[in-house]
Amino acid sequence: MSNIGKEQQYYDGREYWEGRAKKYGSSSKGWKAIGLMSGEKYYYEYVDMIDKRATFNFIQIHPGMKILDVGCGVGRWCIAFARRGADVTGIDISEEMIKLASDNMKKEGLDVNLVVKSSDEMDFPDSSFDLVHCAAVLRHVTDPARFRKSCENIVRVARPGGQILLKEWAPRKRKESGTNIHIIGRAYHEYKHTVEREGAFLIREAGVHLWTRLDQAYDTIAAKLVPILKSRSGCRGESIETKEFMEVNYPGLSRLFQLGRRILISMSKPVELYLVPLRPFGALCDSRLMLFQKR
Numbered sequence: 235m236s237n238i239g240k241e242q243q244y245y246d247g248r249e250y251w252e253g254r255a256k257k258y259g260s261s262s263k264g265w266k267a268i269g270l271m272s273g274e275k276y277y278y279e280y281v282d283m284i285d286k287r288a289t290f291n292f293i294q295i296h297p298g299m300k301i302l303d304v305g306c307g308v309g310r311w312c313i314a315f316a317r318r319g320a321d322v323t324g325i326d327i328s329e330e331m332i333k334l335a336s337d338n339m340k341k342e343g344l345d346v347n348l349v350v351k352s353s354d355e356m357d358f359p360d361s362s363f364d365l366v367h368c369a370a371v372l373r374h375v376t377d378p379a380r381f382r383k384s385c386e387n388i389v390r391v392a393r394p395g396g397q398i399l400l401k402e403w404a405p406r407k408r409k410e411s412g413t414n415i416h417i418i419g420r421a422y423h424e425y426k427h428t429v430e431r432e433g434a435f436l437i438r439e440a441g442v443h444l445w446t447r448l449d450q451a452y453d454t455i456a457a458k459l460v461p462i463l464k465s466r467s468g469c470r471g472e473s474i475e476t477k478e479f480m481e482v483n484y485p486g487l488s489r490l491f492q493l494g495r496r497i498l499i500s501m502s503k504p505v506e507l508y509l510v511p512l513r514p515f516g517a518l519c520d521s522r523l524m525l526f527q528k529r
C-alpha cells in the first residue's frame with residue numbers, strides 16, 4: 235500500500251500490475267492478458283471485438299498520426315493503431331507489461347515506442363500527440379490526486395484540436411466496487427468534469443458492453459455463494475481466484491456459470507453491435523467511450 239492520502243490508503247499500482255503481468259501477461263496478446271480472469275476464450279474474443287468495433291467507429295486513424303496509448307498493457311491497442319500506419323507510443327506503469335508489449339510488437343513486426351511510465355508522472359512535452367487513447371486504466375487509478383494528475387497530463391500532451399479517447403467503467407451514477415480496492419466506479423460526469431476542467435470538451439460518448447450489466451446478476455450470486463462454498467471445503471485462501479476455486483472444487487457448477495454467461499453475452503450481441511452506440515441503449519451500459527477534443 236502506498237501512503238499518499240492521509241485519511242485513506244491506496245493500493246500500490248506498480249506492484250499490483252507487475253504481479254498481474256507476471257501471472258497472466260504471456261497468456262495472449264489481447265484482452266485476456268490483462269482483463270478479468272473469470273472468462274473463457276469466447277468472452278475475451280467478444281470483449282475485444284466489441285471494443286474494437288466501438289473504438290474505430292468513434293475515431294479515424296491516419297497514417298503518420300501521433301498516438302499515445304496510456305496504460306498500454308501488453309499492446310492490444312498499440313498493435314491495432316500501428317497496423318493502421320500510426321506513429322504509436324505506449325506507456326505503462328508495469329515494467330513487465332512493457333517487456334511483454336515489446337515482445338508482441340517484435341512478433342508483429344511493428345515499430346512502437348514503449349516506455350515504463352505512469353499516467354500521473356508522464357513527462358512528454360505539451361501538445362505532443364494527435365490522439366491520446368486510454369482504455370480501462372483510469373478506473374484503476376483509485377487515488378483521487380493521481381487521477382486528477384493523470385487527467386491533467388492526458389490533456390496536456392494532446393495537441394490543441396487533438397482528441398482524447400477514454401474507455402472506462404463510468405456508470406451514470408458512481409458505483410461501489412465492494413471489497414475490490416483495485417478499481418473504482420467513478421460516475422460518467424466525474425470523468426467528464428475532470429477532463430473538461432483541464433481544457434478539453436466532450437464531443438461524443440456511447441455505452442458499450444450492455445451484457446456486463448446483465449452479468450452482475452451472476453456476480454451477485456457468486457459473491458454470496460463462493461464464500462459459503464469456500465468455508466465448506468475448508469479453503470480460506472483469499473488469494474485463490476474464484477474461477478480457479480470453482481473449477482477445481484465445483485466443476486459442474488463452474489460449467490453452469492460459464493454457460494449462463496455465454497447465453498447472456500450471445501443474447502446481447504446484436505444489441506451491442508448495432509444499438510448500443512445509440513441512446514437509450516448506451517445509457518444502460520456502465521462501460522463507456524468518451525471522446526474529447528482539446529481546445
Ligand SMILES: C[S@@+](CC[C@H](N)C(=O)[O-])C[C@H]1O[C@@H](n2cnc3c(N)ncnc32)[C@H](O)[C@@H]1O
Nearest residue numbers: 251268305306307310326327328352353369370
Ligand atoms: C485493464 S489493463 C488495460 C490495458 C490496455 N489498455 C487494454 O485495453 O488492453 C490496465 C493497464 O493499465 C496499467 N496501469 C494501471 N495504472 C496505471 C497508471 N497509473 N499509469 C499507467 N499505466 C497504468 C496496468 O499496468 C495495465 O497494463
